[in-house]
Amino acid sequence: MPSRVAPHRAADRPGGRVPAAAETATRPSRPRLRAAAGAALLTGVLFCLASRLAGSHPFGSRTRNIVDLGQQYLPYHSYWRRLLLGEADGDLFLNWSSGFGSNFLGDLGTYLSSPFDLLVVVFPADRPELALYVITALKIATAGAAMAALLLTLRRGPWPVAALLGTAYALSGWTFNYGATVPMWLDGLVAFPLLCLVGEWARKRRRPVLGPLVVAIAWIANFYTAYMATIGAAVFLLVRLLTTDDTGSEGAVRRPRLAALLRAARTVAIGVGLAAPLVLVVFLGTKVADPTPPTPFAPAAWTDVLARFLPATASVASPALFIGTPALALALTLPFNSVVAGRVRAGWVTAIVLVTLSLQWEPTHLLWHAGASPNGIPYRQTFVLCGLLLMAAWLSVAGGLPRPLALLGGAGTLAFLARAAAVSVDIDRWTYPAAAGALALAALAAVAALLARSRPAGRLLPVLAVGLLLAAQAGETLVTGKRIEEQQLSKVSWAPRIGPWHTGMAAAVAAKDAWPRHRTDPGEVPGGNDVLLVGGEGADYYSSLTSDTYSRTLAALGFGFYAKGRHPVSLDNPVTDAIFSIGTRMRSTPEGPLELDRLPEARIEVAESPVPPLVTVRPGPPAPAPAPGSAADTAFARQERMLGSTVYEVPADPRRTGTPDGTGATLTANCPAGSEVWLWAPEYQGTAALSGSPATTPPAEFAGKLPSVLAPMQRLGTVPASGAVRIELTPEPKAEPRLKLPARPVGCLERHRLDSAVRELTATGATAVRATGHTLTAELPAGSTGTAVLAVPRISGWRCAAGDAPLEPAHRRLGLLAVPLDGKATTVTCSFRPPGVKPGGAAGAAALLALLLTAWLHRSRRTREPARRREFTARAHPARSTEKTPV
Template structure:
C-alpha cells in the first residue's frame, strides 16, 4: 500500500530556491490516478444500479436539459461525423429553420469525452452521453491525485482516495452529474493546478499554454471558474513557497503569457460564442439572492442534497475531517496554514457576496443555480485535507474535528430540506474515517495496520459517495423540472424512422411534429422544423418566429412546432409526422410546398387587423388566405366563452398565447400552455358557420385577445403555394453552411429564403430582412442566388489562434535548440 511520508517540519521547507525550482518527487505515478478514476466511476455507477436507473433498470436517466439539449446535440454530432447531417460544424439546417452550430458545439459538446458518442451506433448515443459523466468525474479525480502529488509527496493510495473524494464532491453529484460539458470544469481545476506548479518551477511553458487551452476548449463557463481558482492557487503557492521577488515575477509572467496564449488558441470557438451570446434572445435572470447562512453551511455536510438552486459544497467525511485538522497540524508551517485557511474561507465567503458572485459567473447574473462554482471550494477542501494527511495529523485533533462535525450536523438538523442520509454519512462515514486515520497513525509502528486503514478509507469513501449520489438522484427526481424521461424507446425509434421515410431535404423540409420527445427533436430526429432549444437562439429568430404563431418558452430561447399549413408554406415544409392510432406508432404525410427560395414581385399588406397573428402570416406569405372574424366574449374569468362566424367548410385555427388551461370547440379538446402553445387547429367550420370556443383557465386577468380565431381558405392557400412554386427557384442546393438556388428566366423582385436573418449570412446580393427572413434584391437577368454563413468572430478568432500557434512553435523550437546545444 506504500509507506508514510517522512515527517517534514513545514509544507514548503526548502533551501533558498535556485532560478529553476525542482519538481517535487512523486510516488506511484500511475497507481494513484488509476485508483481515483476507478473508485470515482465505480461509486457513481453503483448509485445508478441502486436506483435501478437506465441502463441498469427501467427508470429514466435523462434529467431536464440532458434530454432536451445534450442527447439531441450529441446525436447531431454523430450525424455530423458520419456524414448524415444537414449542415456542418459552422451551421445546421436542423432546428430553428437554420442556425449557427459552432457556438452550440463549444457550449454543449466541448467536453472531449463527448466524442465517445460518435463511436457507438446512433441508437445508443444516449447511453454514451450518460457514460460521459462517470468517465469525466473519474478523470477529474485522477488529475487531482496527480496535482496533490505535486503539492506534497505521499503514498499513492492516500492521494488516490482523496482524489476520488474530489471527483465525488457534492457539486459533481448534484449539479454537474447530468451536465457533461460543465463537468469538464471539474477536470480543469486540477489540470490548471498542475499548470500553476509548472509556472512556479519555471518549466514547460508550452505545456502550460496547452493545458489552459484544453480547459477552455472543454467548456468556457466552468473553465472560467477553474481559471479564477487557478489564480487563487498561484497566489497561495507564491505566498507559501520560499521564493525571491524576482522568482515570483517570473512565475507571474510565465503564467500570464501562457494563459493568454492558451486562450488565443481557443479564440476560434471562444469569440464566436461570445458574440453569439450577445446576439441571443435575452432572458430575465433574477438578481442573485444568497441563501441563509444555515443553508449555506448545511451544504457542506456530507451526503446533503438541498432543493433547488442551493450550494452543494461537501466532500466525503474523510476529506472534511482532514481539512478541519489542517489548521491544527503544527507539523505544517504556520504561514502555510494561515494562507491556505484564509484563502479557503475567503473563497467560501465570495459565494455569498453578490459582487464576487458576478465575478465568478463572468460578470453575469447567475441564471438557474447561482452556486455553479461550488466545485472550487470542494477542491480546496481536498487540497487542505491532503496537506493535513501528508503531515500525519494527531488522533486527538482528528477526534476533535469529528466531534465538531457531529455538533454542526446536530445544530443544522432542522435546516430546510436537511438530507435524510446526512446523519448516516456523518456518524457512520465519520466514525469509520476516524478509525481508518487512527489505524494509519498506529501503522507507523505496526505495519500490518496500514492495509486495514487503506481498506477502510477506500471502502468508506466508496460507500458514502455511493449513498450521496443515489440520494441526490432520488431527491432531485422528485422536483418537477428534474423528472427523468426516456431518451430511447420503441416510440422514439418509430418516430425517427417515420421522419426518415418522408425526408426530402433540400427540396422541402420535414417537420417531426408533436408531441415532442425533446425540445430539439429536429436535431435528434433528422428533421428540419422550427424545434430548437439553445442559449444561443438569436434574437432575430425569436422576432421572426414568435409573431407568426410558433410556441416558445424559456423567454424565447426554445421554439416548438405548429401544425399550421400557412406556416408550412412560408418555411417550405412539405412533410409532417403525427402520432398513429396504435400506441408508439407514427404516420408521415407529404404535401405540396414551395421551394426554400421564392420570389416576391411587389409589396403585400394583409387586409386583416395588423395585430392579428393571421395577418402577420399573410404578410410573409404574400396572399390573403384567412378570414379573421369578429369574436364575441362571454362566460367568467375562469370559464371564458368565445363565438364567431366563418365560411362553412373552412378550417378554424386558434391563438391565445396569454392563456393556460383547456380549450373545447365542438368535439375538439386541446391543452393550452400559454406561450408554449402556438397556432392550433380546431377543425372544419360546420355548415352553420358558427364557431364556439370555451377556455377553462386559471390565468388571472388575461383573455384570448382581440383576434384569437382565424379561418383558413384551403383553395386560396393552394393557389398561393402554386404561385410561389411556379415563380420560385427551379432547383436548390445546400452545403454545410451554404445555399444556392437557380431562378426561372425573367425572375424579378425579391428573392426570399426560408431561413431567419441571423448574423453571419453573406450573399450574392445585399442581404435585407423580409419580416425576419433573409431576402435579396434581384437585378434584371439574375438567374442564381447564393449565400454563405460564417459565424461572427470566426475570422479574427482563427487569426488569434494562428498567432498563438506561432508562439508555441517558436518557444518549443527554442527549447529544443537549447537542449541540443
C-alpha cells in the same frame, strides 16, 4: 495512515517556507500514476454503483434524462454522431436540421467540443444514452485522476489516500447534483486540477509549451467552466506563491513571485488565444442570443450552505459542497494541525474562507459567472471550492494522521456545522445517518492509523486504516448519489428513455426526407430538440445560443417556446408550413402515458402537402404592418404578410362571456362555413374546445406562462354550416392571469385561399435548390425581379448574392433571408460563416506564433544554461527530523 516520506526540516525557515532545493527536486512519478489510476478506477466504479442503486439507465430501467440532459445533451450527441460519420446535411458551420438553419459551430463550442465527445461514434446510432453515460463517467473518472495527481504534486504522501481524495473531488455533491446531468460542465471539473498543475509549472519555470496547450484544451472543451477553473487556479497559484518561495532576501523573493505570475499570465493568454477560433464564436453567439430575463442574485441562507457540506442533500438554490464527511473532517483539521507550517495553514484557510464568501456576495458572484447572473443554478463554480477543500485535507494528512488535538478541533468544527445545518430544508432523512456511519468508520480508520504509529513494522494496520477510510467515503458517496438522483426525478422535469417512438420516427423521417426540395418536420417527440434525435428539418431548437432574431420571428407567427424563448417548438399549421416549405409533416399519437421506467411508443402518421420551394420570389415589398400592439397586430396578420396573401378571416370583435359556474368562459364569433378555426392564446393556461366538434376530438391544451413558456396557436376544428363559432375555455384553477387573451384570438383559415397562394409562389419560385454544407444555391426563372426570399431565418453570419456578384451581408425580409433581384440574375447563393471565425482565426494564429516563440526561447535558454538546468533536476535529500511540515 503514516507517510513513508520524511518531510523537510523547516524550523529554521522564516514562516516555515520550503527550501529551494526541496521545491525543485524531482518527485517520483510512480506514486502519482498509481494515485491517478486508483482514483480513476474507484471513481468509475462508484459512479456506476450509484446509478445501479438508483435503478437508472444503463444499470436499471429508469430514465436519467433530467431537464437539459434529455432536452439538449442527448439530442446534440445524437446529431454529433451523424455529422462525424457524414450522415447529416449540414457541416461544422451550419445545422440545417434545427431552427430552420442554425449556427452549429457555436453549439459545437458550447455542448460538443470536449475531446471525450468524439467517442460517440463508437456507439450504435440507437444507443446515444449509453454513449452519453460512458462519456460522462469517463469525464468524472478523469477529474478524479487529475486531482489525485495534483495532490501528490502539491506534497508527497501516501498515494492511496491521494486516490481517495481525488475520488472525493470527482464524486462531490456538485458532480451528482449538477455535473452528471449537465455533462459539458464536467470539463471544468477536469480542467481545475489540470490548470492548477499549469500554475505549478509556471511557478517552477517548467513546461512552457505544454502549459498553454493544456489551457487551450480546457477552454476549447468548455470555456464557461474553464473560465471558473482558471479563476480557481489563480487562487491556487497565489496561495502557493505566498506560502512557498526561494530562499533569499525579501526583494529576491518578490522578483521570483512576480516572474511566476507573469509566466502564468503568458501561459493563460497563449492558451486562450489558441482556443479563440471557437471561444470567440461562442462568445459572439451569446451576444445575439435570445435574452433571458435578468436574474437577480439572492444568496442562499447560511444554514442551507452548511447543509450542503453534508451527504444526501440536493438543491439548485444552494451550493453543492459535499465532498464526504471523512474528507471534510480532514480539511477542517488543517487550521489546528501544528505539524503544518503556520504560514501554509493561514494561506489555505484564508483562501478557502474567501472563496466561500465569494459564493454569497453579488459582485464576486458576477465575477465567477463572467458578469452575468445565470438562469437556473446560481452556484456553478462550486467545484472549485470542493477542490480547494480537498487540497486542504491532503495538506493536513499527507505527512501522517493529524495529532489528536487537530482531530478534536476538526471534529468539533464538523459537529458545529452539522448542528447549525439541522434547520435547513435541504436536509434529507438519509443525511445524518449517512454522515454518522461514515464518521464512525473514519474514526476506526484513525484508531488503526494511530496504532500503526506505535508499530511501524506492521503492514496490516495501515492497510486496514485505508480500507476503513475507503469504506466510509465510498458508502457515503453511494448514498448521496442515489438520493440526489431520486430527489431530482421527483422534483424536476424529465424525458423518457430513447424507445420505439424515437426509432420509429427516425425511420419514417428517413423514408420521406426530401431535403432541400422541401423540409420534413418530425413534430414533437419526447425530450425536445426533436430533429436532432430523429432527423428531418424543423423549427424545434433548444440552445443557449438560440438567436433572438429566430425566437422573435417564430413567436410573432404564433409558434410556442419553452426556456424563456430559447426553445422554440414546432407549429403544426398549414400556413407556416407553406412559409417554411415543410412539405412532409409527421404526427404522433402516444400509446400510453410517459413513464420513468417505460420506453415510449406512439402511432406515427405521415401528412404530405404541396408547398412552395425554399426560395420564392416576391414582386414587391411586404404589405404594411399593423401598428404594433393594435388589435389588428395578430399572429394571423403576420403570417399573411410573410406569405404574401390573405388566407384568414379574423373576427374583429369576438364576444367573451363567463360560464354560469364562473370557472371558465365562452368565445363566440362568426366565420365562413367550412373554414378551420384556430385559437391564438400565447399566455393562456387551460383547455379550449369548439362546440359541435366530434366527441372523439379532445380539447386543445394551452400552457402559456410567460416569461418561461409561450403557448402555440392551435386548430380547434371546422366552422359549421351556420358560420357560428363557439369556443369553450376552461382555464387551469391556479392559472394567473386566468383568461389573458389577445384582442383578436380567433382566426378562420380558408384552405382554397392558401392553396391559391401556394400555387402562385411555386410557379414564380426557384426551379431547383441545392444545399451543400453551409451554402444554399437556387436557380430562378429568367427575368425574375423583386426579392428572392429564402425560408431561412436571417441570423448573423449569412452572406448572399444574386448571379455572379460577390457575397455580402444578407438582407432581411420579415426575419427571413432576402436577396434583391434585378431581372438579370438567374441564381441566388447564400453562404453562412459564423461570426467570430475570422478574428478568432487571426487570434489563434497569433497565439500559435507566440507559442512557437516561447518554445524557441526556452530551448535557447536551456542550451545556454546547462548548469541551471541540472539544478532543477537534482534530487534533494530530505532531513530525518522535523518540527513542522511545510508545503
